Amino acid sequence: MGEIAFSQERAVLPDSADLGSLHFLALAPFPFERRALRRMRMIKNMRLDTVIELFAANHTGSGQATVKNIANDFEIPPGPDLLLLRLLESLPSFDQYSLRIGLRGSAFATPDAFRRQDWQAGLLDRTLSDFVAPLAARVMPRDDQPQSYSGVLRRLREDEAVQAPLCALAQGFDADSGAVIGFLEDYADTVLSLGFYRQCLNQMTPPIEDVLSSIRDLRATCAMRDDTLQLATLNMVEATLNEMLAEVTGRIESFERSTRDVWASMTAKRFAEFPGKCRTYQGGIAAIICVLAVKMSRWAQVFPKPGSGSPARRSGLIMSEMRQGMEHIRSLLGAVPIMADEATS
Helix, strand or coil: CHHHHHHHHHCCCCCCCCCHHHHEEECCCCCCCCHHHHHCEEEECCCCCEEEEEEEECCCEEEEECHHHHHHHCCCCCCHHHHHHHHHHCCCCCCHHHHHHHHCCCCCCCCHHHCCCHHHHHHHHHHCHHHHHHHHHHHCCCCCCCCCHHHHHHHHHHCHHHHHHHHHHHHHCCCCHHHHHHHHHHHHHHHHHHHHHHHHHHHHHHHHHHHHHHHHHHHHHHHHHCCHHHHHHHHHHHHHHHHHHHHHHHHHHHHHHHHCCHHHHCCHHHHHHHHHHHHHHHHHHHHHHHHHHHHHHHHHHHCCCCCCCCHHHHHHHHHHHHCCCHHHHHHHCCCCCCCHHHHHC
16 A cells, blocks of 8 residues: 555546545436436535535535435436435545445446546556465466466456366355455455545645644634634634544555455455455545545635635634534544454454
8 A cells, every 4th residue: 555655646647636536426427317317416515415416606506405305306216226326325435446346246337437547457466466466376376376466356257267266265255256356356446545545635735734724823813802612613623633634644554554464364254354344444534535625625715825815714614614514524533443453353
């Protein structure tokens, strides 16, 4: 993960600065039978609700409706369209990595717009080949093992000679070969996502620092006025932002170190729990990064330059939109599993 994050931070990559992909999702690429749905987009709003955006305007805001309301208004019966809307609604973030993980194993194929790109496949070959090598050694002849992640994955999917030992290995985990391959895919997207999230954090650093600086300045004014309500809000927003940053950076740093040797000690008990915990881990970090993107994108929109805007306007934004959904944010903190526990379990 460290090498992927290093590579992504220093390369000009297609999604290196796309914070919008975290909280906006155009529905056009998805196979909705109701074509009207394809003209809409799903968003995470400032209240941190997942809603369908019916229209957007610069000065009048946007028209938003819940999936439940859309289903009622459009008379969408139980079926593929409603199932897909609910699946997308449940995603912690709309970035391509979370989408692929969320759609994998469902009744819906990943749209071409969100499929893994060539540069991502190359990055995985440079960084995950050691991770899959122990698995390849357990199901392939010693003198005929691919030396890359994509090569191992391709053989596991397509090589008939590998299917019998792969099935035997999977049965030892009380699973099937599809579950093993699915875990490899999820793990790869998790690793890619963590590199992307680190990029997002780097991009959000200026507005985050601007918010924290504003809180410090406003707190001094509040203390002079003895405004206890605003002071409590400022303290809560500051503490929440700092906790979110600590949660994300700590978890990102620990992931690869904690899962590097997973195949050497894989058992049926661990395999029953580990892929699910990896999904929960990725989803928890994705949700926190998405929340930060929603809040910081709004802050940067209103205050495009550090220090711009009057103190009264900054205070107003913090007291209204920035504190919206803070209860939801705090429920996310601590919900991400500590993968270091897995390495020793």
